[in-house]
Amino acid sequence: MAESSYIGDVRLSSSATRIKPGEPLELDLWFKVDGYIRKALNQQNWTDAYNKHDTTFLIKYVVRVQTGSVKKRDVLEPVKFIRKASFYWSRNPKLPPPPPNKKIWALIVVDDSPKFPDNAEEVKSLLLDVRYSVELMGSNIHKGAQKLVAHISVSWGKHLFTEPVEIEATSNEIEIVCE
Template structure:
């Protein structure tokens, strides 16, 4: 593996269970991490260099295609952002720091590793409506496509990977 390569790792789809609501929804949990070069270069030193050159944010676009027996039944688009900013927080020893926006909620990590975990580690519940399933066995998988643009410390890239299959039985 190339040291300048990034990859999706630990991609797992699990936990097929029913959840009682107005109608039965099937719940699955998708989790994965982004490893490799992009994770290694997200350091305070690099985001300060980027900030000084007016490169103030890193945006990850995540597209999830939920498939039933190979056919897409739903697509979900997620955005994660790392925003670099000038700080005067006395708990932080640096002039330029990072804010992570995850699911429209801002997070202010106090450590570099915490910032990497917030930005690059994913854990999401996926609801599947009963009408998206046929009677009998349904093989559910999620195709993940993740991309980011060119920045001061990393080139533009797209990563793709498909999860394992979870089987859901519908009466």
């Protein structure tokens, strides 16, 4: 594995720049996992993994929102969530042509709801592209101008097509004024 995986296109935004202690603030975080793992998730690798009884691929995401000051402090409990790909034998005629005599496909579980993607790019998007929203109360932030930043950690275990990996990234800082 000469190429590595990384977290890219990380953006943090907020619904407002000024809030009062009792008001909610919505934070939106976007990012995507790119590099080797995105290329390794393809139908040939799913078929090989399925034939060796490696039928489940889990990705664990951890998001921490902290103040961007010298003394960093969490303004929310760390948010943990998992996305899962299950490889299965399909009879769906709409799927792209398989390798000879095989039609192994991926079912993706996002936020406890199963998704049946129609193509490999949609599988990668559902599994590796993340848009996460969280609500923060103004009382969780000290009065005055505060800079917030999101720290992201992504990990997965060893599979036929990848080694165990843990990657991290940090978002842009946003400034919130709590009155």
